Amino acid sequence: MNKEKLQEILEKHRLWLDGNGGECADLEDADLEDADLRGANLKGVNLRWADLRGVNLRGFDLRGVDLRGANLRGANLRYADLRYADLTWAYLRGADLKCANLRDTDLRYADLEDADLRGANLKGANLRNAKLINADLEGAKNLIRIKGE
Numbered sequence: 001m002n003k004e005k006l007q008e009i010l011e012k013h014r015l016w017l018d019g020n021g022g023e024c025a026d027l028e029d030a031d032l033e034d035a036d037l038r039g040a041n042l043k044g045v046n047l048r049w050a051d052l053r054g055v056n057l058r059g060f061d062l063r064g065v066d067l068r069g070a071n072l073r074g075a076n077l078r079y080a081d082l083r084y085a086d087l088t089w090a091y092l093r094g095a096d097l098k099c100a101n102l103r104d105t106d107l108r109y110a111d112l113e114d115a116d117l118r119g120a121n122l123k124g125a126n127l128r129n130a131k132l133i134n135a136d137l138e139g140a141k142n143l144i145r146i147k148g149e
Contacts, residue, residue, distance in 0.1 A: 001030050010040045017041055058096075103142075 015022025025045040033053045043061055049069040059079045069089045074096075081101045087110050094114045102117075104124040113133045123142030 001027075001032060001035075003036070006030075006032070006035060010037075013045060014041060017043065 009025050009027065012022040013025035016024050025042075027050050028046050028048045030047070030050045032055060033051050035052075035055055037055060037057065037060075041061070042057075042065055043063060045065055047065060047067050047070050049071075050067070051071045052075055053071055053073045054075060055072070056076045057080050058076045060077075060081070062077075062080055062082045062085050064084045065082075065086075067085055067087050067090050069091075070087070071091045072095050073091055074094045075092070076096045077092075077100050078096045078098045079100060080097070082105050083101055083103045084105065085102075086106045088106050088108045090107070090110045092110055092112050092115050095112070095116070097112075097115055097117045097120050099119040100117075101121045102125045103121050105122075106126045107130045108126050109129045109131075110127075111131045112135045113131050115132075115135045117135055117137050117140050119139045119141070120137075121141045
């Protein structure tokens, strides 16, 4: 997606969030690899199956955002607020989730291999069938250990 089209969509979304017309952004399947999203408000945006590889979402408010199946390989999600977000089947291999708030986030079947989850809040997060090979969970808060593991 070109920069101008993305800015147009995000401006309409901002207007929608402010109650001034516009429309909720639908970026399902969008190619946003390495996109510059600084200053964007992504609350409520549909990002299902979007390509967000390498995107800087550090500190973003992504509460309740639909990221099912999104490709977030190597994305910077450090300090991001992902409470109640849907990351089912998301590809987060090598993503930086250090100190991210993942409270009550749906991470079923997510690929978190080599992800940095140090200091992340995982209280109530659904990690059923998530791939956590070599994920760094040091200091992760409220991590529930499954009996027998």
